[in-house]
Amino acid sequence: MKNSCLFCETTAALFLPQRKFPMGLIEELKWRGLYQDMIPGTENYLNEGIASGYVGFDPTADSLHIGNLVPVMLLLHLQRHGHKPIVLVGGATGLVGDPSGKSAERKLLSPDTIEHNLESQKKQLMRFLDFNCGERSAEIVNNYDWFRNISFLDFIRDVGKHITINYMMSKDSVQNRMESGMSYTEFSYQLIQGYDFAWLYENKNCKLQMGGSDQWGNITTGTELVRRKLQGEAYAITAPLLMRSDGKKFGKSEDGNVWLDKNLTSPYKFYQYWLNVSDEDAGRFLKIFTLLSQDEITSLEQKHTQDPGFRVMQKSLAEYMTRTVHSEEDLQTALSASEILFGKSTQDDLKNLSEDAFLEVFEGVPQGNIFKKAVEDGLGIVELLTGSGFLASNGEARRALQENSISLNKSKTDASKTTGSEDLLNGKYLLLQRGKKNYFVVVATD
Secondary structure, eight states, rough: OOOHHHHHHHHHHGTTTOOSSSSOOOHHHHTTTTTOOOTHHHHHHHSSSSEEEEEEEEEESSOOOOOGHHHHHHHHHHHHHHHHHEEETTGGGGOOOOOOSSSOOOOOHHHHHHHHHHHHHHHHHHHTTTTTTTOOOOOOEEEEHHHHTTOOOHHHHHHHGGHHHHHTTSHHHHHHHTTTTOOHHHHHHHHHHHHHHHHHHHHHOOEEEEEGGGHHHHHHHHHHHHHHHHHOEEEEEEEEBBOTTTBBBBTEETEOOOSSSSTTTTTHHHHHHHHHHHHHHHHHHHHHHHOOOOHHHHHHHHHHHOOOOOOHHHHHHHHHHHHHOOHHHHHHHHHHHHHHHOOOOOOHHHTTSHHHHHHHTTTTTEEEEEEEHHHOOOOOOOHHHHHSHHHHHOHHHHHHOOOOOOOOETOOOOOBOOGGGOOBBTEEEEEEEEEETTTEEEEEOO
């Protein structure tokens, strides 16, 4: 399989076999804020040689979102420290539904939808992990491959008999739903996830599972099943659930999830999400989501303290994440778009924006209409300002022009300006501006 790992390509030195780290894996996870708990003996197991560890991903959408990046980073650090990451995509468990952290039953998806989502997520995961580095190569497995041929009777005979009802009832994911109720389908989820661990232990020599702290109950069911069914010993590491400093859930914007798929969340909006995090969150997120070293992050924190208004931590974070998840080209587009709205830019910068990027940058900006033919034939700037609805009267328009506060497509203009077809952005838009922040989009209609 050809390596398409963007993290690997941009930080190739981190994957050299003889790379020496200033701290061990567990110590680094703790420093980066990616450690919540582990089963005793886990660190000793990791020091014995190449270990295989896995994280499960839920295929309920055809894209990962930035909330999924925490377990992705667990796998990435595992591989960087010389171990083998396994990505388990839940083709089978996605048909059931994980009750952890849920207050209501989840809508179940069809097998065709699950398969489509799996294929889409696989492509994204392959950008973060090295799939071509010998015995440490990342591997993707689908639990539907081993569940499809297991009958219900076989499962309750060979798996269910090893875990008691009392043990299953004690889990927080069950206790939290006792009042509202839980179907047997979701109640059985921990057994299914537990069997995943047992199957990987037996067939892939995988003795470590990682995930968010909300998965601790399901993970320990797996270690218990390994112990009781296979007389083996398995291990676990969990990361804290990530919240923003304002108490809101990480990964959410006003539009919902921040997706890794650029068709769902554009690189511009993706960049803006990271750019607008708080100072407190920027420092934490640099540790959690980047591969920058302790010295590099300390240096950024010091620069930020010297000039907080420059927002050096947020800019570094936003640039790093956009380049990593998307591309250098997408980052430059996002930077150009940001400069148009918030910084110094030219008419050429504006004309280089695609229609989608233009509309995203000026989303929420007031709009008005004007006839396209009038613009192409030559429309006086005063008529444009008033006819579009941007300014209320000819008198106000003339005063604004005399004050030199009016710009058309980011270029200052005066009362002598007459429009032409060359002024139309993407063949249909004009951008008016009064002062620095008062924008207005004119849509030229037929």
